[in-house]
Structure formats: structure tokens, C-alpha cells
Amino acid sequence: MKYETIHNLTLPKIGFGTWKIGGESSPDPKMDSVSLSALRSALELGYTHFDTAETYADGHSEELIGQAIRDMRVKRESLFITSKVEPRHLTYDQVLHSCEASLRRLQMDYLDLYLIHWPSAGMKLEDTFWALNQLVKDGKVKHLGVSNFDVKLLKQSQALSATPIITNQVPYSHSDRSNVKNGVLEYCQQNNILLTAYSPINQGHFRANQTLQAIAQTHSKTPYQIAIAWLVMQPRVITIPMSFNPIHIKENFDAADIVLSDEEMKQLN
Numbered sequence: 001m002k003y004e005t006i007h008n009l010t011l012p013k014i015g016f017g018t019w020k021i022g023g024e025s026s027p028d029p030k031m032d033s034v035s036l037s038a039l040r041s042a043l044e045l046g047y048t049h050f051d052t053a054e055t056y057a058d059g060h061s062e063e064l065i066g067q068a069i070r071d072m073r074v075k076r077e078s079l080f081i082t083s084k085v086e087p088r089h090l091t092y093d094q095v096l097h098s099c100e101a102s103l104r105r106l107q108m109d110y111l112d113l114y115l116i117h118w119p120s121a122g123m124k125l126e127d128t129f130w131a132l133n134q135l136v137k138d139g140k141v142k143h144l145g146v147s148n149f150d151v152k153l154l155k156q157s158q159a160l161s162a163t164p165i166i167t168n169q170v171p172y173s174h175s176d177r178s179n180v181k182n183g184v185l186e187y188c189q190q191n192n193i194l195l196t197a198y199s200p201i202n203q204g205h206f207r208a209n210q211t212l213q214a215i216a217q218t219h220s221k222t223p224y225q226i227a228i229a230w231l232v233m234q235p236r237v238i239t240i241p242m243s244f245n246p247i248h249i250k251e252n253f254d255a256a257d258i259v260l261s262d263e264e265m266k267q268l269n
């Protein structure tokens with residue numbers, strides 16, 4: 001595994017995404033068994049960073065993550081749990097309430113990282129960060145971040161938060177460069193902020209071009225693995241691919257160990 005260190009915090013380059021674990025916008029009991037088995041595979045392989053949100057399966061994703069961790073008797077301190085507060089809950093009281101609810105569902109005392117999931121039109125970022133920093137003071141949250149923020153909002157967040165903004169979680173993949181074009185990647189790299197690349201293989205709707213296929217062949221890896229390796233070879237970029245398939249879960253984890261040459265990076269860029 002490769003790691004990134006910022007603000008004395010070391011994080012694995014590849015974590016486990018949990019959108020669709022336990023259902024989509026609401027809990028789907030039919031998904032419990034396959035979801036728990038995916039989480040167990042990830043824990044067994046050594047994934048330590050799990051990314052969830054209060055909206056994933058309307059909180060059921062958090063419940064299943066907590067359950068898998070308890071079932072496997074994995075020590076809480078060895079894990080890094082990220083959750084997110086949804087855009088409808090960004091007032092001071094709602095943020096505190098949402099965090100408590102996430103902790104209750106996870107059956108944990110603290111979150112390692114708490115993100116604003118999306119900006120909302122009517123939000124008062126000052127109030128939101130007042131609450132988020134209160135959660136840090138109270139020991140309920142260790143680190144703060146944002147998601148789907150542009151550079152302007154990112155700068156505002158940094159100015160408003162007493163606790164450093166350690167990440168901006170945004171879509172980034174070999175075929176989605178929108179956060180390169182809008183300057184977010186460069187801003188993060190120059191300002192000690194991790195860019196957490198979500199949907200790193202376009203939610204599975206992934207077409208490997210010839211370059212990806214050729215490089216995959218050279219390394220005896222899949223094009224999916226090369227697309228993930230390309231992301232995590234980049235400074236300050238970490239990622240959180242999701243899969244229900246134990247083979248894919250392992251392939252994604254192993255992608256951190258692929259070393260691409262400068263020439264291969266240039267071709268993929």
C-alpha cells in the first residue's frame with residue numbers, strides 16, 4: 001500500500017467506498033448479505049479507510065460497516081472512518097444531530113473524518129464550520145473535510161475552519177478530468193489538501209482506451225487497476241473504489257502497489 005501524510009495524519013492511498021452497501025437511497029434488506037460479505041472481504045484484505053455517508057441507504061450503510069467491524073473484531077483505532085453530512089442538514093444544530101446519528105448507527109465514539117457532502121444553495125458555511133469545529137473540540141470527530149467543493153468554496157472553508165480541511169472529495173478518474181480543468185486538483189496539491197477521487201472507475205461504466213489496455217498488458221494487470229494506479233501515483237491523490245466482488249476488491253487494493261514509469265504516466269495523462 002502507498003500512503004499520503006498531511007497534518008501528521010497518514011492515510012492509505014486506497015480506501016473502500018460504500019455507496020450501494022445496504023441499498024441505494026433507502027435500506028434494501030436483500031442487499032445485506034452481499035454487503036456484509038464485501039465489507040468482510042475488504043477488512044480481511046487490510047483496507048483500513050471506509051468511506052460512508054448518512055445518505056447511503058439512508059444510514060444503513062453506516063449500520064452495516066459498524067456490524068462488519070464488530071463481527072470481525074477489528075480494533076477501532078486501526079481503522080479510518082469517513083462519513084458525511086448531507087446538504088439539507090448544514091445548520092449548526094443539524095450538523096451536531098447528524099453526526100450523533102451517524103455515530104449511533106456505526107456504534108462508534110468518534111469519526112476520523114467528517115465531510116460536508118455537497119454544498120447547498122442556502123447554506124451558511126460559517127454556522128456549518130462552527131458546528132463541525134465544535135464536534136472536533138468535543139472529540140466526536142478527528143478531522144474535517146468537504147466534498148464536491150470548487151476552489152472558491154474550498155478557500156472559504158479554509159478561512160472559516162479552525163481545524164485544517166484535510167480533503168476535498170470529488171469525482172476524478174482517467175476519463176473524468178473535470179476537477180483538473182476547474183483547478184481543484186492543482187489547488188489541493190499546492191495547499192496541502194488531499195484530493196479524494198470518488199467514482200475512480202466511473203461507477204463501472206468504464207471504457208479502457210488503447211493506452212490503458214497496452215499498459216495493463218505490460219504489467220499483467222487489468223485496465224481498471226491501471227486506471228486506479230494512475231490516480232494514486234499522483235501526489236496528494238487518494239481514492240475509494242467500491243465493489244461487491246471479492247476479486248475486484250483485491251484487485252483494487254493491489255493497484256496501490258503498481259509502479260508506473262514516467263513515460264507511462266505521461267501517456268496516461
Ligand SMILES: NC(=O)c1ccc[n+]([C@@H]2O[C@H](COP(=O)([O-])OP(=O)(O)OC[C@H]3O[C@@H](n4cnc5c(N)ncnc54)[C@H](OP(=O)(O)O)[C@@H]3O)[C@@H](O)[C@H]2O)c1
Pocket residue numbers: 016017018019020051052117147148169170197198199200201202203204205222224225240241242243244245247248249251252
Ligand atoms: N462524495 C460524493 O458525492 C460521492 C459520490 C459518489 C461516490 N462517492 C464515494 O466514492 C465511492 C466510489 O465511487 P462509486 O461507487 O461511485 O464508483 P466506482 O468505485 O468508480 O465504481 C464502482 C463500480 O465499479 C465496479 N468495479 C469496482 N472495481 C472493479 C474492478 N476492479 N474491475 C471491474 N469492475 C469494478 C463495481 O462493480 P462490482 O461490484 O461488480 O465489482 C461497481 O459497479 C463510493 O462508493 C462512495 O463511497 C462519493
